[in-house]
Amino acid sequence: MPDLYLSISSQSDDVIEAVAASMDKRAAEPEMRRICADYMRALPQSAEVLLEIGCGNGSTTGLLLENARPRALVGVDPSEGLIERGRRRFRDDPVVEFLVGDALATGQGDGMFDVVVAHTVFSHLADPQGALAEAWRVLRPGGTLAIFDGDYATNTVALFDGDPLQATMTAAQRNLIHDPYVMRRLPALVRAAGFGACRTRAHGYMQTETPDYLLSLIGRSVDAAAAAGEFGSELAAGLASEASRRVADGTFYGAILFVSLIAEKPLDA
Numbered sequence: 001m002p003d004l005y006l007s008i009s010s011q012s013d014d015v016i017e018a019v020a021a022s023m024d025k026r027a028a029e030p031e032m033r034r035i036c037a038d039y040m041r042a043l044p045q046s047a048e049v050l051l052e053i054g055c056g057n058g059s060t061t062g063l064l065l066e067n068a069r070p071r072a073l074v075g076v077d078p079s080e081g082l083i084e085r086g087r088r089r090f091r092d093d094p095v096v097e098f099l100v101g102d103a104l105a106t107g108q109g110d111g112m113f114d115v116v117v118a119h120t121v122f123s124h125l126a127d128p129q130g131a132l133a134e135a136w137r138v139l140r141p142g143g144t145l146a147i148f149d150g151d152y153a154t155n156t157v158a159l160f161d162g163d164p165l166q167a168t169m170t171a172a173q174r175n176l177i178h179d180p181y182v183m184r185r186l187p188a189l190v191r192a193a194g195f196g197a198c199r200t201r202a203h204g205y206m207q208t209e210t211p212d213y214l215l216s217l218i219g220r221s222v223d224a225a226a227a228a229g230e231f232g233s234e235l236a237a238g239l240a241s242e243a244s245r246r247v248a249d250g251t252f253y254g255a256i257l258f259v260s261l262i263a264e265k266p267l268d269a
């Protein structure tokens with residue numbers, strides 16, 4: 001089963017609701033808030049206009065406003081359902097505008113933005129080079145590109161060699177993430193697109209006592225594996241309940257390596 005985000009605009013409202021709830025859980029976790037503050041504070045502060053590509057329901061938008069303080073923020077996402085939820089969330093905030101749009105065709109003018117951010121989007125794209133070309137087009141010379149995503153091939157919930165719970169992470173890689181390795185190839189792709197001053201940083205994310213996001217990822221990955229005919233419903237339910245048992249026992253461990261990349265469009269471009 002391919003990554004559902006590849007066809008996000010045709011997903012049912014139930015799927016959109018599950019995605020939105022999972023993104024909200026992740027963005028609210030103290031560990032993720034710390035990681036976001038860490039990379040977002042390295043962005044130009046108080047930029048005139050920031051474009052958030054793949055803004056979803058705006059789970060991360062508040063963190064961008066808090067940590068980079070742009071004067072205006074435009075968010076684009078191909079899912080009308082997610083954009084509608086984002087509009088409701090920021091209806092009283094004149095700084096934020098949410099529009100339906102794609103990473104390959106944002107609908108924005110040339111050189112309009114000081115900063116372009118894509119937060120956990122590139123691992124879901126079929127054409128990362130096309131998205132980089134679009135980011136280049138809409139950025140002004142001297143503008144900043146920031147891409148943050150999981151190096152999802154590192155996801156682990158294993159406590160020992162051959163731990164069956166790890167099958168939930170490999171199921172997530174097969175069914176929920178189009179390209180788990182993209183962050184390893186991205187620096188070369190970003191340089192090939194013409195960007196300079198490319199800096200990457202690793203951000204360790206580990207959850208033990210209250211792994212709300214990882215539990216929702218496990219739930220979505222076993223459901224997706226069951227829908228793809230990989231897992232029977234008993235195995236899917238058993239793995240999800242094993243994860244909950246470990247949380248209740250205080251033995252759960254889960255970790256993901258996230259990576260941020262910040263690059264610049266040269267002033268003479």
Ligand SMILES: C[S@@+](CC[C@H](N)C(=O)[O-])C[C@H]1O[C@@H](n2cnc3c(N)ncnc32)[C@H](O)[C@@H]1O
Pocket residue numbers: 005006008023024027053054055056057058059060076077078079082101102103104118119120121124125
């Ligand atoms: C994992 S979610 C992250 C959402 C949001 N950035 C956040 O951190 O909460 C991935 C997002 O990428 C969006 N997406 C999928 N394909 C896209 C595309 N071709 N162009 C732009 N966004 C896309 C999805 O709709 C979804 O909102």
